[in-house]
Amino acid sequence: MEAEMNRVAEVHTPKESRLEKIKPHAELIAAILSGVLILIGWILEKNDLTTASIVFFLFAFVIGGFAKAKEGIEDTIENKELNVEMLMIFAAIGSAIIGYWTEGAILIFIFAMSGALETYTMNKSHKEISALMELQPEEALVVTNGIEKITAVSDLKIGDLILVKPGERVPSDGRIVKGQTHVDEAAITGESIPVSKGIDEDVFAGTVNLNGSITVEITKASTETLFQKIIQLVQSAQSEKSPSQLFIEKFEGTYVKVVLAVVALMMFLPHFLLDWTWTETFYRAMILLVVASPCALVASIMPASLSAISNGARHGILFKGGVHLENLGHLKAIAFDKTGTLTKGKPEVTDVFVLEGLEKVEILLITASIESHSTHPLANAIVLYAKKELQKPLMTLDSIEDVSGYGVQASIKQDNWKIGKANFVGKAEADAFLNGVATKLSNEGKTVVFAKKNDVIVGVVALKDVVRDETKEAIKTLRKKGIYTVMLTGDSQSTASAIAAESYVDEFIAECLPENKVDELKKLKERFGQVAMVGDGINDAPALATANVGIAMGEGSGVALETADVVLMKNELPRIAEAIKLSEKMNRIVKQNVIFSISVIMLLIITNFLQFIDLPFGVIGHEGSTILVILNGLRLLKSN
Structure with a gap:
């Protein structure tokens, strides 16, 4: 019995697997099959086999229109409001009633094809998530x-x-x-x-x-895990609609009612006012029903938005929703946190000065050997620099003492050493060392660590949280786009000034606490309107939430990732310009689609009223425009 069940399982599993593979393409297969049935029906009609042709057209109606009809009826029942799908059903039935079976079937066929394209966009977008899930x-x-x-x-x-x-x-x-x-x-x-x-x-x-x-x-x-957060972000982005999409969906319900009302009037008014025959009146009413449906307008935004979100996810830019993707293209200013965003977030040694006559290598080696016993970030930076530059083992100390808040003192070969702040080694002597080199370094935004041997300062090491290599290029690109750049930092005026000059930002605001950042963001929004905030730390979360668009660096804190609207999975500022470019391209394509679809609808309505257009051309013009706007939106899948 068990063996028999296993054989049954073996027989059915491949079939189920094949069905799963076919399922995403079901709408496209139905549309193609509908097209084949229409072709057979048309051939039969040309050979005067009218009854047989109508049978094939009916099958084409049912097979091609089933998915959209089901969707339209379910949405109408759920929302208690007519929609575009119901308009198409009425138009196809109306065409059949007046004897235009071929045109009605073609309408269903092209509508099914446009539906298949929309489904393809959704599947392509969801495939990004499926591909991610399979990686874990x-x-x-x-x-x-x-x-x-x-x-x-x-x-x-x-x-x-x-x-x-x-x-x-x-x-x-x-x-x-x-x-x-x-x-x-x-x-x-x-x-x-x-x-x-x-x-x-x-x-x-x-x-x-x-x-x-x-x-x-x-x-x-x-x-x-970070991986799960990425999946959740992409999923939420795909379900959240942009303001334009929400407006179109709200507009659709009112528009459908207006179209149906106008079609109802057109079924009899032209007969009395313009002396049209009843056949012509009903025929023109059916054409109006077809061409006035806002299918292309409804399809103008969603495929483009989903394609852009999928494209961004593939390139390490995660949008949490269409609203943020759309807003990104309208930015006038961007505020940047300094530490970990414009800079690397870790101090690095930039300069080493020693008393004339002394060996720089020896002083640096002793300083690093003493600092290796401290856990302070500045000490770690000095040790890493010495190991890389000197390629020598560190020295053994006779004794060591950590003086909290000031520095470290140690004994090496009966010499007493002090490594730390100016106050630790003697403020007056530190200020006078090498003609005030420490003051010059401090004015450049650098932190100075002194090395004192017995009673004499013998060297200084300058450290700085250096600007990222790609920061300058990223800021230049943003400025070329006309975007004003501002740096917000808790550092002193001198340090902030030095970093701002090095990173090319237009403006900086120093000594800025987290609550001050929120206030400064509000001021920037008053000045520029649409403003973004870029940050990576917990202290940036309030500002990220305040900005029109919050952008978090992917290596930042979990709070920053949760609060932000856009996440750059790699800490590369040039990706902000890429995200803005993608947003601008999406907004441009949406605008093209909306203008094109409205123009086609107006043209078809006018030509129908003037009796210049017949149903077949009305069908092709209307549904063809829907397919074109979807294809135009799909271009964003391949955009770089």
């Missing part, structure tokens, strides 16, 4: 006391250790505790170049471990 593994190899066990990703807990072998995808967000490798992060950032990863560095679910086994400690639940 369902199982992970958990290591407990040296024993490996395959576990479902949904059962992983924070703190679990998992082994990720070369060629495997990382199952969940975590931190490397053992091993070195290169990781392909294209699924997260859209960047194809692999990233080198070592101990204490983060890895993300869905990324690919390329060439080394790594042990990863899970840091987030499977439902809270």
Whole structure:
């Protein structure tokens, strides 16, 4: 019995699989089959086989129009309001009543084709999510006391250790505790170049471990991973409609009622007022029913919006909805957080000065050796710089003491050393060192660390949160687009001035606390109207929410990602210009579609009233315009 059931399962599984593959194309197949039936019906009609031709036309009506008719009837019942689909049903039935079976069937055929194209757009858009979901593994190899066990990703807990072998995808967000490798992060950032990863560095679910086994400690639940957030963002973006789309949908209901009312009047008024025959009057009323339907207008926005959202997701730019995508193209100003947005967010050594007659290499080596015992970010930056520049092992200390808030003091070969602030080594002596070089460095927005040997300052190390390599180019591009740029920072006036000059922003506002950022955003909105905010930290979240469009850097805090309207999955500012370009292109295509569709409707209505157009051309003109606006919107899928 069990064997028989297995055989049945084997027989049915491929069939079910084939059905699943065919299902997304069902509307297109129905439309094509409808077209074939129309062709057969037309041939039969030409050979005077009228009854047989009507049978084929009826089949064409049912097969081609079923999906749209079902959608129209269900929406009408649910919303208690007539829609475009119902207009098409009435038009097709009306054509058949007056004996224009071929034209009615062609109307259904082209309407079915336009519906299939809309479905294709939706499927293409949803495929982006499906492709993302398929990238996340369902199982992970958990290591407990040296024993490996395959576990479902949904059962992983924070703190679990998992082994990720070369060629495997990382199952969940975590931190490397053992091993070195290169990781392909294209699924997260859209960047194809692999990233080198070592101990204490983060890895993300869905990324690919390329060439080394790594042990990863899970840091987030499977439902809270960055990968899951991306999927949720894309899903919410596809369901949220732009203001233009909402307006068109609201307009559609009123328009349909007006069209039906006008068609009802046209069924008898021209007969009495213009001396048309009853046949001509009814015929022109049916043409009006066909050509006045706003199918092209309704299809002007949604395919373009979905295509743009899918395109952005593919390039690492996530829009949380059509409203934000549309607004992005109307920006007049952008405010930037400094740390981690315009700058790298980590201090780097920029200058090293020592007393004349002393070896810079020796002073830097001793300074780094002492700082290696501190966890301060400035100390870490000095150690990293020394290791990279000197390629020498650090020295052993005789003693070390951390003086909280000031610096570190140590003993090396009976010499006493102090590394830290000016007040720690002597303010007057620090200001006078090398003719006031420290003051000059501070005016450039740099932080100065002094090195004092016994009773003499022997060197200074200058550090700065340096501007990202791509920042200048990104700001230049935005300025060319006529967008005003502002930097908001909590730093001092001197530091802010130096960074602003280096990054080419139009304006900067220094000593800006999180609540001040919100106030400054409100002022910018009063000055410019549409304003965006770009940030990455928890302190940026209120400002991101206040701006017309909040843009978060993908490597930023979770709060920033949740609050923002647009997320750049890779910390690259030039992608803002790409997102704006995509938005502008979408808005341009939507405008083209709306103008084109309204123009076609008006032209067809006028030519029908003047009795210049017949039903076949009315059908082709109306439904052809619908297909054209959908195809125009689909261009955004391929846009770079």
